[in-house]
Amino acid sequence: MSILEVRNIRKTFGNIEVLKGITFTLEKGGVLSVIGSSGSGKTTLLRCLNFLERPDDGVITVKGEVLFDRNDPKTLHESQIRRKRLHFGLVFQSFNLFPQYTALQNVMLAPELFMKENHTWNAEKARLADEAEELFVQIGLADRMNNYPHQLSGGQQQRVAIARALIMHPDILCFDEPTSALDPELTGEVLKVIGKLSEQNTTMIIVTHEMEFARDVANQVIFMDGGVICEQGEPHELFGNPKEERTKQFLMRYNQK
Amino acid sequence: MKKFMLLLVCLLAVCSCAYAETDSEYVKAKGVLVVGITDFKPMDYRNEAGEWIGFDADLARAFAESIGVKVEFQEIEWNNKILELDGRNIDCVWNGMTLTSEVRAAMACSNPYCNNAQVVIVPAASAKKYDTVESIAGLNFAVEHGSAGNEQATLHGFKCTEVQDQASALMEVASGTADAAIIDSLMAAAMVGAGTGYENLTYTVSLNSEEYGVGFRKGSDLVYALNAFFEAGYADGSISKLAENYKIQAALIKQ
Amino acid sequence: MEVIIQQLPIVIHALNIGFMQTLKLFAVTLLGAFPLGLIIAFGSLSRIKIISMTTGLFIWIIRGTPLMIQLLIVYYFPGLVLHNPIWGGGESGRFMAASVAFVINYSCYFSEIYRGGIQSVPVGQQEAGLVLGMTKKQIFFHVTLLQMIKRIVPPISNEIITLVKDTALARIIALQEIIWAGQAFMKGSYNISGAIWPLFFTAFYYLVFNGIVTVMLAGLERKLDYFR
Numbered sequence: 001m002s003i004l005e006v007r008n009i010r011k012t013f014g015n016i017e018v019l020k021g022i023t024f025t026l027e028k029g030g031v032l033s034v035i036g037s038s039g040s041g042k043t044t045l046l047r048c049l050n051f052l053e054r055p056d057d058g059v060i061t062v063k064g065e066v067l068f069d070r071n072d073p074k075t076l077h078e079s080q081i082r083r084k085r086l087h088f089g090l091v092f093q094s095f096n097l098f099p100q101y102t103a104l105q106n107v108m109l110a111p112e113l114f115m116k117e118n119h120t121w122n123a124e125k126a127r128l129a130d131e132a133e134e135l136f137v138q139i140g141l142a143d144r145m146n147n148y149p150h151q152l153s154g155g156q157q158q159r160v161a162i163a164r165a166l167i168m169h170p171d172i173l174c175f176d177e178p179t180s181a182l183d184p185e186l187t188g189e190v191l192k193v194i195g196k197l198s199e200q201n202t203t204m205i206i207v208t209h210e211m212e213f214a215r216d217v218a219n220q221v222i223f224m225d226g227g228v229i230c231e232q233g234e235p236h237e238l239f240g241n242p243k244e245e246r247t248k249q250f251l252m253r254y255n256q257k
Numbered sequence: 258m259k260k261f262m263l264l265l266v267c268l269l270a271v272c273s274c275a276y277a278e279t280d281s282e283y284v285k286a287k288g289v290l291v292v293g294i295t296d297f298k299p300m301d302y303r304n305e306a307g308e309w310i311g312f313d314a315d316l317a318r319a320f321a322e323s324i325g326v327k328v329e330f331q332e333i334e335w336n337n338k339i340l341e342l343d344g345r346n347i348d349c350v351w352n353g354m355t356l357t358s359e360v361r362a363a364m365a366c367s368n369p370y371c372n373n374a375q376v377v378i379v380p381a382a383s384a385k386k387y388d389t390v391e392s393i394a395g396l397n398f399a400v401e402h403g404s405a406g407n408e409q410a411t412l413h414g415f416k417c418t419e420v421q422d423q424a425s426a427l428m429e430v431a432s433g434t435a436d437a438a439i440i441d442s443l444m445a446a447a448m449v450g451a452g453t454g455y456e457n458l459t460y461t462v463s464l465n466s467e468e469y470g471v472g473f474r475k476g477s478d479l480v481y482a483l484n485a486f487f488e489a490g491y492a493d494g495s496i497s498k499l500a501e502n503y504k505i506q507a508a509l510i511k512q
Numbered sequence: 513m514e515v516i517i518q519q520l521p522i523v524i525h526a527l528n529i530g531f532m533q534t535l536k537l538f539a540v541t542l543l544g545a546f547p548l549g550l551i552i553a554f555g556s557l558s559r560i561k562i563i564s565m566t567t568g569l570f571i572w573i574i575r576g577t578p579l580m581i582q583l584l585i586v587y588y589f590p591g592l593v594l595h596n597p598i599w600g601g602g603e604s605g606r607f608m609a610a611s612v613a614f615v616i617n618y619s620c621y622f623s624e625i626y627r628g629g630i631q632s633v634p635v636g637q638q639e640a641g642l643v644l645g646m647t648k649k650q651i652f653f654h655v656t657l658l659q660m661i662k663r664i665v666p667p668i669s670n671e672i673i674t675l676v677k678d679t680a681l682a683r684i685i686a687l688q689e690i691i692w693a694g695q696a697f698m699k700g701s702y703n704i705s706g707a708i709w710p711l712f713f714t715a716f717y718y719l720v721f722n723g724i725v726t727v728m729l730a731g732l733e734r735k736l737d738y739f740r
């Protein structure tokens with residue numbers, strides 16, 4: 001059974017329809033790459049999945065639970081949103097680390113608050129600290145845990161942001177152009193971390209302009225254009241033998257670069 | 258809307274009960290007479306211990322005692338004296354207040370108890386030069402805003418600057434920013450000349466003669482109590498003795 | 513000079529009493545206006561139109577009229593119009609009325625600074641908190657607040673320095689702050705008349721106090737320098 005089912009998501013801003021009915025599924029442990037030109041609605045799609053935007057129509061199902069159904073008022077309660085959000089994680093293009101906290105504090109803040117709220121902090125804080133430190137080893141920043149964000153390079157900040165998302169144990173981790181704000185020589189270190197995650201069977205949706213990476217890491221690729229899924233398939237097919245004219249043109253433009 | 262009506266009713270209730278009692282009942286009920294004053298030697302001023310003394314202060318203390326309430330002195334901004342009275346923040350103005358037409362219109366005033374004049378203050382060095390009304394006509398005057406001195410300056414067509422109080426008017430002359438000031442003769446006697454803080458100033462021309470009285474809220478019945486208190490105090494000589502203390506016995510008015 | 517040395521202890525004593533009123537008003541205004549300003553800022557940022565508009569109107573009225581008039585209204589209105597002199601005539605009532613007027617006035621100025629501060633924190637910070645499952649309240653107190661404070665320290669410092677001097681306005685309702693105390697020596701009290709120097713001497717108090725405040729605020733600014 002799929003871990004995520006997205007059916008007919010629509011989103012309109014003012015009178016511009018940005019998402020015109022997006023439907024796809026994702027298997028547990030699968031990696032989905034989303035490509036497409038700027039303005040095609042990729043970010044909006046991720047924001048809808050993370051409940052930062054409310055779709056105007058559609059259904060989102062995770063592990064068989066309907067998290068959102070536009071036509072079922074029971075699924076629309078504000079009070080449930082917080083819990084539902086935790087099925088997803090989101091890594092932003094611009095990192096959005098909290099500047100006043102060290103790297104380690106950035107990673108620990110949300111679970112710490114959550115545990116304090118549930119009065120499990122005292123019992124779990126040692127375990128949480130261990131886990132955070134393991135994550136820092138995993139992202140290769142064990143020696144920079146106590147630095148503030150402004151003392152880290154963009155690539156290092158983005159890796160901390162990934163650890164911050166991972167510590168909440170999301171079912172599906174989303175990336176919105178995680179390397180677009182980075183100098184070219186820094187993208188590699190971030191992509192390496194994401195690559196390692198896929199080896200560990202982390203379920204991920206990755207919006208990216210790094211075509212080579214998208215092909216290597218994903219087991220499924222979606223090409224979006226003008227708010228619809230124009231083409232969808234396995235990486236070697238979509239990249240090696242695209243069927244749609246628009247996909248071909250898009251890939252050609254990238255190959256020239 | 259309902260809430261608004263309720264509020265209105267409450268307001269009216271508050272208004273009406275405020276008028277249900279006479280002023281003396283009101284003062285006796287709260288047990289203190291709040292006397293509005295300014296710092297004005299020799300009528301109301303602080304001794305070295307910081308307590309309020311002066312001819313008016315002592316008299317007010319005795320009056321409060323006579324009607325069985327405590328006295329409380331409250332310095333006020335002189336321009337706001339009518340606001341203070343009507344707003345019930347103070348109960349009377351007792352501060353060497355000249356009974357001008359404006360004061361009489363706005364307050365219930367006691368019988369006059371002290372004579373006063375508006376006198377011209379000039380530097381002692383030029384006192385000889387400025388001893389007639391004609392000779393001072395071209396000077397720049399400093400007067401307290403809204404005071405009897407202010408009225409006199411207007412009446413005589415003098416050029417004048419209005420300042421905050423009479424003490425400030427004196428300071429203007431002392432610092433040379435004004436040529437002359439017009440203040441109360443009782444104050445002048447206590448504050449300028451040899452042995453005072455303004456040794457180099459003196460007073461010359463008297464512009465008028467006028468009287469001091471105590472002001473209560475309009476319609477207050479405390480006026481009658483005070484007039485009776487004045488009469489009794491004058492008859493038994495206690496007021497005259499108090500006046501001698503502050504060297505103003507010559508100005509006292511027979512009750 | 514000799515006279516001044518003789519008068520100095522009496523003057524200093526009286527000025528100290530006046531300065532205590534100045535200090536008290538200063539402290540109460542800050543203690544009241546810091547939190548109230550935040551509430552007003554939330555009001556003006558509210559997505560509920562009626563709340564944001566009412567708050568906006570209130571801020572406009574308070575910032576658009578002189579503090580001196582507000583002092584007169586707060587102190588005299590209850591007695592004059594409602595026939596209920598809630599403040600009483602004494603010094604403590606005047607102090608309370610002055611405090612109310614000052615807190616309201618400064619809250620409105622602070623609220624606008626807060627609003628700017630809140631809005632200048634990138635939305636990405638809030639969204640990062642949301643996707644990590646934090647509540648709006650947690651995000652405000654643990655993410656936004658300190659970043660906002662860092663941004664508002666300079667403009668708030670300006671207001672605080674102004675407040676030190678603005679306390680002198682309370683004399684309009686005869687609150688006996690330090691300038692009032694300084695002027696008493698021109699009027700013959702304490703057996704000192706015509707002494708003008710105490711009035712000018714009050715400037716020294718303001719100067720020293722403002723110096724201390726400035727150093728403390730600069731210290732706070734430096735403390736928040738550890739992040740960008």
Ligand SMILES: Nc1ncnc2c1ncn2[C@@H]1O[C@H](COP(=O)(O)OP(=O)(O)O)[C@@H](O)[C@H]1O
Binds near residue numbers: 041042043044
């Ligand atoms: N909050 C918003 N209000 C109005 N228009 C928006 C908003 N967010 C995105 N859009 C518009 O939606 C379209 C898709 O944006 P986006 O999802 O960011 O595309 P992508 O991430 O693929 O570049 C763009 O035309 C963008 O201008």
Ligand SMILES: [Mg+2]
Binds near residue numbers: 042176177
């Ligand atoms: Mg985007």
